[in-house]
Amino acid sequence: MRGLTISTRVLLGVLLIMLAAALAAPLISPHDPLRQSLLLRLKPPGSADALGIFLLGTDDLGRDLFSRILYGARASFAVATLSVVVSLAVGVTLGLVAGWVRGIAAAIIMRLVDTMLSIPAILLAVLTVAVIGPSFTSLVMVLGLTRWPRYTRVAYASTLQVAAMPFVQASEMAGASTARILARHVLPNIAGPLMVVATSEFGLMILFEAGLSFLGLGIQPPAPSWGSIMSAGRQYVERAWWLTVFPGIGLFTLVLCVNLLGDALRDRLDPRSAGR
C-alpha cells in the first residue's frame, strides 16, 4: 500500500468491498435470490413481509432485489475474471511466439490480430453465443477467445524489444532453453504493460457480461445477473424504477473503479502518460 495515492486507496477499498460482498453473498444476502412470490411482485424498496424486509424492493417475480444484486455481482466477477484469464493466456502465448520466432509465424499471428480487432467484439460475441447457445461456459469461452488480440500486440512488441537486449542474447548463448528465457527474462519484463491491458479488459468484460445478459445471451434465468435484472427493469420501467437504478449503480461503480485503477496503474508504469 505504500506510495499509493489516497484516491487509489479509496478505489481499491471500494473494489475489495464489492468483491467481498460478491464472495460472501450466500452469507449476507437476506433472502433466497431465487425464491419467487406472486404476492410480492414489484414491491418498492423498504417493503416488508413476515420473512423480513426487502431493502431494495422486489422484481417482477417477487424475488428480493438486494439478494439478486449480491448474487449478480458473483456472475460479473466470475465471468470477467475467467475470461480475462483465458484471453490473457491465449494472447500472451501468441504474442511471445510471434515476437520470439518472428518470420512467417509472426506475420500470420499479427494479421489474425488485425482481423480480430476489425470485428466489433460485441457483435462477434452476440453471433457466437447465439450459435452455440447461451450459458456461463459459452460466455467465458466466447469473451476469452475473442478478446485476446490486445494482449498479443503488447506481448509481441515487448518481446521483440526484450529479445534484442544483450542480457537475453547472453543467456541464449549460455545455453538456456527458449522456454526458460521466455519465462525468466521476457515475461517479467512485459508484465507491467500486460497488467494495464488486463485491467482495462476486466472493466470491458464486466460491461460485456452485463450487456450480453441484458440481451438475453448471457447468464440464463433464473440465475441473477445485473444485465438480466436490468432487462426486466426496462420492461417494467414505468412501475419499478428500482429494478434498473440499483443494479446499474453497482455496475457503474464497479466499472468506474476498475477503469480509474487502470489509469492509475498505467501512470505509475509510464509517468509520461500521466494525466492522459
Added chain:
Amino acid sequence: MRHVASRLLQAVIATFGVITIVFFVMRLSGDPTLLLVPEGATAAQIAELRHQLGFDRPLVVQYLAYLSDLLRGDLGQSLVQRLPVSLILGSRLPYTLELAAGALAVALIIGIPAGIAMAVWRGGVVERILAAIVVAGQSLPTFWSGILLILFFGVTLRWLPTSGADSPASLIMPSLALGALAMSTFARMTRISVLDELSRDYVNAARARGLSMGATVARHVLRNAAIPVITVTALEIGNLLAGAVIVETVFAWPGIGQLAMQSIQARDFLIVQAIVLFVSVTYIALNLIADLAYTAIDPRIRSDA
C-alpha cells in the same frame, strides 16, 4: 504510394479474415442447418433443407461457394421472411445510420469543446469537473444510461417518447445514450491533441506577438490539433454501429441492431451473419479511410512509412 498499397492489402486481408471467421463461427454448433430451420421442423424437412442449402457438401466446397456468393454481393435468402437478406438489411439500415449520426453529433458537439476547455484550463476546476464527466462517460453502460434517460425524460417528465422511431424527438435519447462513450473519446483525444500543440514554439511566438490565448487557439492550434481527431472520428463511427445492437434494443429503435436480436429469436441466422459482416467490413473501410486521410493531411507520416 507504397504506404497506400500496403494499407490496402492489409484491409483486404482483414476483410477476408472476417469473412472466414464468420463462416466458421456459423458452423460451431456442428450443423448450420439447425440455425436456419423454423422451430419444430421434422427430421425429413431438416435433411431436405440441408441438401438444398448445400450443407451436406464438403466444408471446402461450402466455403468456396460462400466466398463466391459474397463476392457477387449475394448475402443469401431469409428462410423465415422469404426475402433476400440484402433487402431486409437495406430496409433497416437507414434507421441505424440516423441513430449513429445523432450519436456522432452528440459526441462531437459536446466532446470537442470539452477537450479544448480541458487543455486550455489545464489544472483548474474546469478541467477537474470535465475530467470527471469524461471518465463517467467511459464507464456508463449504454443500456443503463438509456433506461435512466427513459425513466427521467420519458416516464417522470413525459417530455420524450420512450421507444420507437415515430417522431424526430424519438432520436434524442438513443443518440445521447449511444454517444456518451464516443463523447468521452473525443474529449480525451482533443485534450491531448490541443495540449501537444500548445507546447509548440509557434504558440509562444503568437503569444509574444500579443495575440490573446483565445485567438491563438482559434486561429492556429485548432487547425493543427484537428488531424488526430478526424482520424478518431472514422473509428468511432464503426464503434457506434456496433454499439447500436444494445441501444436499439433498449429503445425499440428499428435499425440493424434490433434486427439482429429479432433474427436470433426467429432463428434467422443468415441475417445475423450479414449484419456482422456488414459492420465489420464498414469498420475496416473506415479504418482504411482514416489512415489514408491522416497520411494525406500530415506528410510527416508518409516519409517514414
